Amino acid sequence: MGRTSDAKERLLEAALDLIWERSYGVVTIDAICEKAGVKKGSFYYFFDSKSTLAVAALNENWIQDGKAKWDALFSASLPPLERIRGFMQSVYDGQVEVKKEHGKVLGCPCFSIGSETSTQDEVIRAKAQEILQSQIRYFESAIRDAQAEGSVPPGDAAAKAKCLFALFEGSLAQARIQNDLDFLRTLPDASLDILGARSLKVAA
Amino acid sequence: MGRTSDAKERLLEAALDLIWERSYGVVTIDAICEKAGVKKGSFYYFFDSKSTLAVAALNENWIQDGKAKWDALFSASLPPLERIRGFMQSVYDGQVEVKKEHGKVLGCPCFSIGSETSTQDEVIRAKAQEILQSQIRYFESAIRDAQAEGSVPPGDAAAKAKCLFALFEGSLAQARIQNDLDFLRTLPDASLDILGARSLKVAA
């Protein structure tokens, strides 16, 4: 009961957009409100700080958007290496879209925000870490499956996953800094390479 | 002639420290001045904005400190793979020190600042890119030498270097986000692994 509103959702979306495009520290509450078409009074009705909003925005984005995409790309119905290659390809395609829309390569919001705020805001840091850890688990699971079918040599799958994830996020961040998609084009192949993949690599 | 001063140097150092520990967007000119023990009027005598100072600080740090360290670590007198392993080990050791002093893993200032400001400040972005590109060249040169002696399989050395660099910076950033050095411990081994190194890897 009571008055209805989608202002909260608009704030979440505006905040993530703005912070992704610019950075956490530089985006003001006023700017978020303006982009969301919401007055500051309403902002403080829903959230009590920029930090709280950012955590909610990261969470919402992962739960509502990210997770489903990752689930589809890492579907067990695909061959394990195909999952990884397909994922990397879709990341590339996604950044092509982002560059078309925003005029810039923006990389991974969670990683950028996490890296920026980690020493300053423990709550954001923890949320970013949580999401990134979830993502690493997708890698790890695909690597395990690949090892089971023999397309990736045996050995600590968790370590391999962390390694692949570092390559992945490092490339995205580099692409953001250079504002150049070239860093990402080779990602599908490079990913299989560093895993020492046996099947797809040769076929390609 | 005229009054002498090291205020400029103090400002450069304070700025890099503060921005490295916190972030570019969140560090104010007042804070930099306070840490440097310099009044704001003097700040504007030497620099005309935080952006200008940041570019100078990145540059100074690379020219005065970074370059020499990289030169030593990538000295041609060392076997190519030993250069890479030694470099990664020294990065790990360095971050251990940083964590002792600052209480946190801070990662690579150039990469963090670059990623944060890239969409906002073209001058900082360009300087960060320039330094990062220089660093990639150290990797590339070592990889080329390794290929020449047969310890790394042939193939596009520039691409391999970018890949290794992404792994390297991705790991550092991840370590910052998690505030955990574990992400870095395996870096020396992982680096040789992804290069498909033949000699040192087996010996280890």
Added chain:
DNA sequence: CTTGTATTTGACCGTCTAGTCAACTATTCT
């Protein structure tokens, strides 16, 4: 010692920003 130059200082201004609040409006339930 004095003159020219480099640097420092602190006071000052306008603007931006986080955060508050009481009054107002829309919606739902009874």
Added chain:
DNA sequence: AGAATAGTTGACTAGACGGTCAAATACAAG
């Protein structure tokens, strides 16, 4: 209809911040 609830508004404050400046100070060279 009317009470209760959920959300909105705009005006307000206090402080932080970027940026400016004229006057003061320290140093170096002639």
